[in-house]
Amino acid sequence: MRYKVAGMDCPSCATKIETALGRLPGVTDVGVSYHSQVLRLRVDETGTSRDRVEGTIRSLGFQVEDMDLIQVVAEGEAEVDAGGAAREAWWKAPKARLTGLIAVLAAAGFAISALVPALGDGALVPAALVGLWVFGRRAVALARAGSPFSIEMLMSIATLGALIIGETAEASVVVLLFSAGELLEGIAAGSARSGIQALAALVPRTALVIEGGVAREVPASRLEIGQVTLVRPGDRVPADGEVVDGESDVDESPVTGESVPVPKRVGSPVIAGGINATGALRVRVTRAAADNTIARIIHLVEEAQASKSPTARFIERFSARYTPFVILAAVLTVVVPPLGFGADWHTWIYRGLALLLIGCPCALVLSTPAAITSGIAAGARRGLLIKGGAALETIGKVRAVAFDKTGTLTLGRPRVTDLVPLSGTGRALLGLAAAVESGSSHPLARAIVERAADEGVPVRPARAQEALPGRAARAVVGGKLVEVGSPRHAIERCGAASIPADSVAALEDDGKTVVVVVADGVPIGLLALRDEPRPGALAGIAALGQLGVRAVMLTGDNARTGAAIGRALGVEVKAGLLPKDKLTEIAALKSAAPVAMVGDGINDGPALAAADVGIAMGGGTDVALETADAALLGNRVGGVAELVALSRATMTNIHQNVAVALGLKAVFLVTTVLGVTDLWLAILADTGATVLVTLNALRLLRRPGVSAGS
Known part of the structure; x- marks a missing residue:
């Protein structure tokens, strides 16, 4: 089951709900994200009904409603939340109405007390x-649900105690400040949520569907897979799709962070939300609105924000011990001075009540997840997807980044540059190689098949096709066993004397990848292919160096080709590696310091998993979005440096937040025991610190990106 829970402003709120629901029979797998306000759980309705689940949540002071799958927000429509329900303006929310009521009662009470002095502070009793x-009812509900040390309980005890000892004005100001603090927390949390929800508004409200040669306007949310849409210059792309007619440049920076418009032609993929710049395009829809790239980004970011980082888990464990300790200190403050030293009961009860208010760990608990969620949101808005707080923390600690070559540091679109037949003709050589590679998704294989198609070389049928990872592909073509593989594989199969070493060396010195075609154990020719470095790769590697991070290229290519690419990019090279060798290199790098692995998300799964952090480059493909710990939607090598810089900025923000939360509490703790500060200032030690921590975390959303080959 999925629910939308309104009113959650901090991790403590999520913990209260998890604790309460976890005590219900038949309820399991409870997961709550305060940031996205989404609750996920499994319910055995023979043990607990849906009504009881919803009633429990409402008793804790939250609003709850059923939630469908994420819906895309159309441009210009009313602002909605992730579940598709319209969001109220903050001043219409229940918290705002409650704060307004208490403020009016308190103001009236102070005014009446001033006009009728005989009443004293009695006129302030209604506000308190x-x-x-x-808050007292909520505190009791939370205590029954397993959260006895909630801020509501501490605040209610302090307010009741203040009323009992005659500090009515203090009691009314405490409840007013507490209510206002909750309202401000909600507004700040809403600002953080809007950072991701704004992505949904990139999808236009309507689309032009072409039917029978006529374009008619329909809601973009109703587009179906297979329909063809017209995207005019200046229009936003209404859905994920593929260009079937036309050429243009599309600005995809709002989604991928790629600052330069991307050329699109027939067969090119396009992403919902991109802005068509020049020519008209006809785009065939490949994904429904609820499953397009933007919707999936929002879903993945929500899941990432719900995950807890190691620092957040540590602080939660710390706060679980911190609050009972402060409560014990408050009790001792009340009873020890009067009983042990004959001090005034009124004075020390008052100071003990103030300590209760200082004891709430809300600001401390919020210090880490507020920064983590803002960091993840800031990354997503620049095309940097981070799969959770643990990954975000670790990225900033890496001291080495290992890059795959093909499709990562290079464009992944190699071209056949040379045909060197050793027997027969170049066309026959190309035809046999294409037959073996037909059906393969490897970039080198596609390049060979494309060259054969460009030259009109017929591709003969092949059977028993097989891939030898890192070595060769082979198949039976025309009754012969044909292998297309590395020179090293050909030497192992046929002997070194059968391979023209000088020709191979000359091609490799030019930065080309050489493959040898072998038929029935006899080399029949060489094919040379070259894959150009990505634009911005040099700047991206340089940006990592400026951050003190070592860059290493791991490639299955030979040493000469790897060295040529390495010289062009200024990166250290480890060449001639099989998949298992890449794992060995990753292990060696990890032994010295945390390491990240960057690959295309297709052939680098083991290495991505072996690294401390796996980063996939995939331009928004399924693989890039679903694998590894992070993904670079724009295929920008500079995005790796941006990830490192964002992680470090986030950790700095966390340290600042913890210092603010603990520092304010330490100051107010001393001043309260000494009698310098009042109850209403004590409540600021919690609500004030919580608001400051949240606002500081929101600064990450406005943080400019790192200029690294973008």
């Missing part, structure tokens, strides 16, 4: 009682 009624 309203707050005590609302």
Whole structure:
């Protein structure tokens, strides 16, 4: 089951719901994200009904409603949340109405007390009682649900105690400040959520569907797979799709962070939300609205924000011990001075109540997840997808980044540059190689098949096709066993004397990859292919160097080709590696310091998994979005440096937040025991610190990206 839970402003809220629901029979797998306000759980309705689940959540002071799958927001429509429900303006929310009511009662109470001095502070009792009624009921519900040390309980005890000892004005100000603090937390949390939800608004409201030679306007949310849409210059692309007619440049920077418009022609993929710049395009829809790239990004980011980082888990464990300790300190503050030293009961009860308010760990608990969620949101808005707080923390600690070559540091679109037949003709050589490679998704294989198609070389049928990872592909063509593989594989099969070493060396010195075609154990020719470095790869590697991060290229290519690419990019090279060798190199790098692996998400699965952090480059493909710990949607090598810089900025933000949360509490703890500060200032030690921590975390959303080959 999935629910939308409104009113969650901090991780403590999520913990309260998890604790309460976890105590219900038949309820398992409870997961709550305060940031996205999404609750996921499994319910055995023979043990607990849906109504009881919803009633439990409402009793804790939250609003709850069924939630469908993520819906895409159309441009210009009313602002909606992730579940598709319209979001109220903050001043219409229940918290705002409660804060307004308490503020009016408190203001009226102070005014009446000034006009009728005989009443004293009695006119302020209604304001205190309203707050005590609302927060006290919530505190009791939380205690019954397994959260006895909630801020609501501490605040209610302090308010009730203040009323009992005659500090009515203090009690009314405490409930007013607490209510206002909750309202401000909600507004700040809403600002953080809007960072990701704004992505949904990139999808236009309508689309032009071509039917029978006529374009008619339909809602973009109703587009179906297979329909063809017209995207005019200046229009936003309404859905993920493939160009079937026309040529143009499309600005995909709002989604991928790629600053330069991307040329599109027939067969090119396009992403919903991109802006068509020049020519008209006809685009065939390949994904429904609820499953397009933007919807999947929002879903993945929500899941990432719900995951807890190691620092967040540590602080939660710390706060679980911190709050009972402060409560014990408050009790001792109340009883020890009067009983042990004959001090005034009123004074020390008052100071003990203030300590209760200081004891709430909300700001401390929020310090880490607020920064983590803002960091993940900031990355997503620049085409950097990070799969959770643990990955975000680790990325900033890496001291080495290992790059795959093909499709990562290079464009992944190699071209056949040379045909060197050793027997027969070049066309026959190309035809046999294409027959073996037909059906393969490897970039080198596609290049060979494309060259054969360009030259009109017929591709003969092949059977028993087989891939030898890192070595060769082979198949039976025309009754012969034909192998297309590396020179090293050909030497192992046929002997070194059968391979023209000088020709191979000359091609490799030019930065070309050489493959040898072998038929029935006899080499019949060489094919040379070259894959150009990505634009911006040199700047991206340089940006990593400026951050103190070592860059290493791991490639299955020979040493000469690897060295040529390495010289062009200024990167250290480890060449001639089989998949298992890449794992060995990753292990060696990890032994010295944390390491990240960057690959295309297709052939680098083991290495991505073996590294401390796996980063996939895939231009928004399924593989890039679903594998590894992070993904670079724009295929920008500079995005790796941006990830490292963003992680480090996030960790700095966390340290600042923890210092603010603990520092304010330490100051107010001392001043309260000494009698310098009042109850209403004590509540600021919590609500004030919480608001400051949240606002500081929001600065990450406005943080400019790192200029690294973007």
